[in-house]
Amino acid sequence: MVTSYIPLNLDECLKILSDKQVRIVAGGTDMLIQNRSHTSMPIGFKSDVCYISNIEELKKIYEDETFVYIGSVCSLEAIMESELVPELLKNTILEMASPAIRHTATLAGNIGNASPAGDSLVPLYLLDALVEKRSIKGVSKVALSDFITGVRKIDLEKDELITKVIIPKISFTKSYFKKVGPRLSDAISKLSFAGAYKLENDLVKDIRIAFGSVNVTVVRRRDLEERLIGKTKDEVKKMVSEIVDWYEEFIKPIDDQRSNKEYRKSISLKLLRSFIENIE
Amino acid sequence: MKDISISINKVDNEDKCSGKAKYVADYKLEGMLYAFTVRSQIAKGEILKIEYPELPNGYYVVDYKDVPGKNIVKVIYEDMPVFTTGKITYLYEPISLIIGPEKQVLNDLLKQVKITYKEEEPVFEWTDSVVHYHFDKGLGEKAFQGLEKVEYDYKTSYQEQAYIETQGFIGYPEKDKVTLLGSIQCPYYVKNAVVQALGEKEDNVRVIQATVGGAFGGKEEYPSLIGCQLAVAVKKIKKPIQLIFEREEDMLVTTKRHPSRVHFEGYVLDNKIHGLKAVVGIDGGANIGLSGVVLSRALIACTGAYKIDNLDISGDVFRTNTVPNGAFRGFGAPQMFFAVEMFFEHVAKKLGIDPLEFKLNHLAKQNDFTSTMGIFRDPVLMPEMITKVIETSDYLNKRKEYEKSEFKGVGMSLFFHGCGFTGSGEQNHIKAKVKLKKDKDKVYILIAAVDMGQGVKTSFRKLVSHILEIDIERVIFDNPDTDFVPDSGPTVASRTMMIVGGIVARAAKEMKDRFDEESFVVEKQYVQPEYIKYDEATFKGDAYPAYSWGVNVVEVEVDKDTYQVSIKKTWSVYDIGKAIDERIVMGQADGGLAQGLAYGYLEVMEHKQGKIMQKNMTDYIIPTAMDMCPMETYLFDNPYAFGPYGAKGVGELSLIGGAPAVAMAIEQAIKRRVFKIPVTPEYIMELINNGEN
Missing domain, CATH: 3.30.365.10 (Aldehyde oxidase/xanthine dehydrogenase, molybdopterin binding domain)
Incomplete structure (x- = not known):
């Protein structure tokens, strides 16, 4: 028998996490699939579960001077409708799943699932997003890129809950997300790419590049980005082939039922090339 | 009179949009058991030994030994067993059914079945030709001599029907009968296959079509296989049993378009x-x-x-x-x-x-x-x-x-x-029959054609009402039930309106001439146009x-x-x-x-x-x-x-x-x-x- 807990506020939830051995379910759109069983049978959870989607405190989106805070049970649809959320993330969400799933699924869930094909992870890595975790012992923040430690592996203790996704407010000259899925809607990515840059007087002040579905986690290389900062846009554009070569070794996709590694790699690098060539 | 092409609302719109339409999974019969399929985990070989876990009371295993008739599914070419006798020819080939009242228990039992195989090297290359055809026209290859040759090769791969509703049946005993209610295109294909597998009299097998959620050919011959399996189980256990595939099971094991x-x-x-x-x-x-x-x-x-x-x-x-x-x-x-x-x-x-x-x-x-x-x-x-x-x-x-x-x-x-x-398939194999019954102010269309979403119920009622010049509400067309409708053939081959509709139209014209009679039946059979002469060989x-x-x-x-x-x-x-x-x-x-x-x-x-x-x-x-x-x-x-x-x-x-x-x-x-x-x-x-x- 599986016991279901449905806490109505955060304190109650943290207490349950502390006292019991439970799996956390937010929107459930991945959890239900992963634990599916026969039609008209209960979901095949292998442990007790805690449904957090009724916790009002986690449904807020707000900002201060430096960050936008997204509560961990905000639906993707709610995030897409918020005026506070960066366009890059909204554009990404628009390409995720289907409207029905977007009304239930959460951003924190996409993070917690830590799939190599998690679409929202790509812009979130690019935006240097942070994850706020809470337990009855207290609260901590960790960079998303440290939070996700491998395929479906995250840095979350059993008594901890993701409470917020925190996005630094950054302005870019241009930001860009491209999902390459097998069809235009309701599909898991073959690969995805996000790029953003900030120019001041033709000088590159900031440039960020991230790839999804081509390695165990999102590929983002700050060391390579830093080599470009301070150069003029024309200098960067002239380096395009060199830049593509830098990234080549980090794009390590696999063959699976959705695509093959040759395509994933080649198109990822093509999107990078096209992004650099189109810096304006 | 209005041109027949002018559209009307589909007659099943309301039932389907409101959720009233009953698909096979919507039927819950009292005391109904569930059937899960035990499948091979290898692509080729022999089963040496099967060890089933101890079955709780009220749980059953049904396999080839329970097939009272011929252990072969009757389709055009008969080479598929109802249950394998031990030879495995593809991955997930059905071996037996485990049947009982609780799905959870069945799920656990299924995991405990231990099968020992003698594995053989499976063949995936296209080397084992089992049907070969050849024909010429004109001078055949003699005409090719001296001409410029241009050659190319083309390839196509699988396609999956991807019907919304997966394959499924409910079977239950009715006195001496075994009755199957299913998501099917061809009620009589299933009936004839079950008659053979059970070795029963025709009267003792009844097949009823439930509302069908898509088929695309996928429910032409495949339902005959699981229909036979389920009928064998009903015959043995004498209780209502449901056999409905999960989506993944359906996609892994059912027929696809030939590469x-x-x-x-x-x-x-x-x-x-x-x-x-x-x-x-x-x-x-x-x-x-x-x-x-x-x-x-x-x-x-x-x-x-x-x-x-x-x-x-x-x-x-x-x-x-x-x-x-x-x-x-x-x-x-x-x-x-x-x-x-x-x-x-x-x-x-x-x-x-x-x-x-x-x-x-x-x-x-x-x-x-x-x-x-x-x-x-x-x-x-x-x-x-x-x-x-x-x-x-x-x-x-x-x-x-x-x-x-x-x-x-x-x-x-x-x-x-x-x-x-x-060719002469209609005349030689199918021999389609239809009936139109007038009972006071209603007319009943009695055919085995299945509405799987393509609109047969609407178009046939429209056809008959148009010919009889009566309101469409007076024309009744229920889902076919082999106890009541004659064999008008399978719902396949783009034949339903042209062939079955053609016979129904003839019947309706005759009915129209006798329309002042209160109650009567018109029966008609397919007549092949004289010009058709075809040699299959x-x-x-x-x-x-x-x-x-x-x-x-x-x-x-x-x-x-x-x-x-x-x-x-x-x-x-x-x-x-x-x-x-x-x-x-x-x-x-x-x-x-x-x-x-x-x-x-x-x-x-x-x-x-x-x-x-x-x-x-x-x-x-x-x-x-x-x-x-x-x-x-x-x-x-x-x-x-x-x-x-x-x-x-x-x-x-x-x-x-x-x-x-x-x-x-x-x-x-x-x-x-x-x-x-x-x-x-x-x-x-x-x-x-x-x-x-």
């Missing part, structure tokens, strides 16, 4: 193909089943919509240790029309001629001989249809313009579909009583970075004789084309060591509304003498042209020759890197 390979050699003189050699192979999977018929229908279509005087045509069904392939909307034609349309395109390009002009020069006309020396007896409207599609799509200008541009393309496919069974004569024709134009754009294809718009013209309801035909036109286009560029299904890799709707990509485009469709009336109001076949035609048209459009967009479908971005990348123009 194909076609080698063409065209023999050319003065820019005309005078001779054609074709060597065709299809992958039958582990059982032959309907594969021979699929192959023969593919071979008959080898010249496409064209006339070629000399043919040397051969083909094989290869047996492999993979999931058995079977019926799917189009039944061999989609594979062959892809190949032949691409071949004409490629030969024209090789000869330096405009492909459309080349195709028009070969187009079949009324009174021309078909590939099997039958005759296209009815007017062929293709020239007018092509003119219409060119006018509405601006094909000629686009074709010219996109030759100069990059990543945009337009393609046109020309095709037909032979309506009904091949030699492929000689009229293979079909009539042909429906079509033209598709498809415009695409290919993303220059990702090679993703987007379909901008389609234009289609169809000659289906006469539409019994225009909106229903338009639904078939749009749905069929979407399925055909997706076959051509989107739907990837492959097996790895006999295991289907795309086993759910997440991984098997069918188009969403976002992927499809505006579709402009026109119908040309061309009444067929033996169809009701002139109606010919509709259901399959609209699927056939999609794949070649989209492949040709992509070919133009990427300036590389396309030789296989689906034309995925991965394949486009390969072509851009290594292909030829």
Whole structure:
């Protein structure tokens, strides 16, 4: 028998996490699939579960001077409708799943699932997003890129809950997300790419590049980005082939039922090339 | 009187939209048990030992030892056991059913079944030919001598029917009877198969159709297998039992469209193909089943919509240790029309001629001989249809313009579909019977035709009410039940309106003459048009009583970075004789084309060591509304003498042209020759890197 807990506020939830051995379910759109069983049978959870989607405190989106805070049970649809959320993330969400799933699924869930094909992870890595975790012992923040430690592996203790996704407010000259899925809607990515840059007087002040579905986690290389900062846009554009070569070794996709590694790699690098060539 | 084509609301709209319609999973009978299938975990070998866990009270195992009659599923070619006796020929082959009241318990029991195998090396190569056909036309290969040879090879892969509702039945005992209620296309196929498996009298088997949530051929012969299994179980246990597949189970084990390979050699003189050699192979999977018929229908279509005087045509069904392939909307034609349309395109390009002009020069006309020396007896409207599609799509200008541009393309496919069974199949095998019953102010249509979404309930009630000149509400058409309806044949082969509707129309006309009688029954049987003479062995004569024709134009754009294809718009013209309801035909036109286009560029299904890799709707990509485009469709009336109001076949035609048209459009967009479908971005990348123009 599986016991279901449905806490109505955060304190109650943290207490349950502390006292019991439970799996956390937010929107459930991945959890239900992963634990599916026969039609008209209960979901095949292998442990007790805690449904957090009724916790009002986690449904807020707000900002201060430096960050936008997204509560961990905000639906993707709610995030897409918020005026506070960066366009890059909204554009990404628009390409995720289907409207029905977007009304239930959460951003924190996409993070917690830590799939190599998690679409929202790509812009979130690019935006240097942070994850706020809470337990009855207290609260901590960790960079998303440290939070996700491998395929479906995250840095979350059993008594901890993701409470917020925190996005630094950054302005870019241009930001860009491209999902390459097998069809235009309701599909898991073959690969995805996000790029953003900030120019001041033709000088590159900031440039960020991230790839999804081509390695165990999102590929983002700050060391390579830093080599470009301070150069003029024309200098960067002239380096395009060199830049593509830098990234080549980090794009390590696999063959699976959705695509093959040759395509994933080649198109990822093509999107990078096209992004650099189109810096304006 | 109103033109019959003018659309009415589909009669089942309300039931289906409100949720009132009952599908097989909606029936809960008292004391109903559930059946789970024990399946092989290897692709080839022998079962040495099966150890079942100890069964709790009220749980049962049913296997081949329980089959009271013949342990073979009755289909056209009988080589599939109801339950294997020990020989394993494909992965997940059914071995037995575990049956009981609790799904959770069944799930646990299923995991504890231990099977010891003697494994053998499975065969996935196409080497084991189990059906071979060959036929000539004209002088055959003698005509090829001294002519310029142009040869190309084409490949198609699996397609999955992807009906919304998975396969399923409920079976229950009724006195001496075993009754099956199921999601099926062919009530009498199931009944006849169960009669054989149970070794029972016909009266002791009853098959009822529940509302069907899509079929596309996938519920033609496959339900006979699980229907027999369940009937055996009901006979043994004497309780109601439900057997319904989960989605993944359904996609892993049920029949799919046959992958194909076609080698063409065209023999050319003065820019005309005078001779054609074709060597065709299809992958039958582990059982032959309907594969021979699929192959023969593919071979008959080898010249496409064209006339070629000399043919040397051969083909094989290869047996492999993979999931058995079977019926799917189009039944061999989609594979062959892809190949032949691409071949004409490629030969024209090789000869330096405009492909459309080349195709028009070969187009079949009324009174021309078909590939099997039958005759296209009815007017062929293709020239007018092509003119219409060119006018509405601006094909000629686009074709010219996109030759100069990059990543945009337009393609046109020309095709037909032979309506009904091949040759004398209707007369010799099916012998369709229909009944119309008048009971006071109501008229009952008693036929075995299944509405699987294609609108048969609406179009037949409309047909009968139109002839009788009575309100449609007075015409009743319930889901077929073999205890009450005669065998009007299976709901397949684009035959339902043309053949069954033709007989029903005759019955209705007779009823009309006697309409002042209060209660009576009119019974009618299929009568073969006198002109049909076909020899199945030699492929000689009229293979079909009539042909429906079509033209598709498809415009695409290919993303220059990702090679993703987007379909901008389609234009289609169809000659289906006469539409019994225009909106229903338009639904078939749009749905069929979407399925055909997706076959051509989107739907990837492959097996790895006999295991289907795309086993759910997440991984098997069918188009969403976002992927499809505006579709402009026109119908040309061309009444067929033996169809009701002139109606010919509709259901399959609209699927056939999609794949070649989209492949040709992509070919133009990427300036590389396309030789296989689906034309995925991965394949486009390969072509851009290594292909030829």
